[in-house]
Amino acid sequence: MKYSILSKMKLNLKALSAFALITLSSTIALAQDPNALPTEPKPLSIDFWFYTLLLIAAVLVFAVINKTVKALELTQTLNGKDVGNKWNKINGVIFLIFGLGFFSAIFWEFNTHGRQLLPEAASIHGAQTDYLFNITLIFTGVVFVLTHILLFFFAFKYKGSGKRKAFFYSHNDKLEVYWTLIPAIVLAVLVFSGWKTWTNITTPAPQEALQLDVTGKQFAWIVRYPGTDKVLGTKAFKLVNDVNETGVNYNDKNATDDFFTREIYLPVNRPVKFNFGARDVLHSAYMPHFRAQMNCVPGMPTTFWFTPTITTDEMRVKTNDPKFDYLLLCAKICGTAHYNMQVKIVVVDDAAYATWLATQKPYYTEETAKQITEAEVARMKAEEERKLALN
């Protein structure tokens, strides 16, 4: 008897050591800096061993408590006491405490991080989508709170007891009709209003809309405005070179007055249509304050239009933040400097927009034309060399 327990313990000890060795060695391997030179192993920090020992200690303490309780219960059962009801009471109380903690955490989350939400939508359709979001949140929020109160409170109130017997209730047709029909109607209303709003947002842009060409590249946005003719010149990917970054076709007379900007200026209360493109990989033009987002796909033009309703100055007052600025960001993880792909958007009144517009100069001049031709020659030469090398 003694021998067998001892050998079993030894076996367990061996298994435990093997497990610890595998776990620790693989964790150590993962914890190393992949860029570090192999000759200079990174010293392990004290934190690693501290937390590993803490974890082992916690597991052991838990195991000891578990075994002690089991032994106590066994003696109680042997003495003829019913142990089951005691645990039902404890579990019921734990449910109640957990439920209260759960709701407190939700309240904390809303209160703390709710303040970091976006300010009011600065576009017409943005207000509509926000309204949809709020309606959905109210419906689902009420259901969420009610069902969770019932879940935690009922688990406490109707915990197992020797005095009560469960009531057998097979089914109720009326009840089933109610709890199928009511959610079905509510969801149908939500889906229908969502579909209607989306159809509204994605209608073709009005004729008079300001047209902008926005191209994503690793890692910047290239913004082109139509010049005084208000028509963007065409572009073709075959014309892309180091100078003509988006491949604008300058033989098209609509292109010669186009200009590029580092900041997007938009006149308030006028529709603006964005023509999106990408030079290399997928990007996503994200303008959170206008509730606008559209993927920018290489080789596939995409568009989105909206009408800004609040100028930058007005928003600075509303948000009580004198440094507030609207932004165009990239919402697709497109590479190492993805986080830095941003352009400031300035929404101004008509007069300020006209003043800004008057200061912009067409990109295409004699000088740039020369540069584009030179870059094109260089590109073709490089292409020839590449073909020769392949042959």
Ligand SMILES: [Cu+2]
């Ligand atoms: Cu990007």
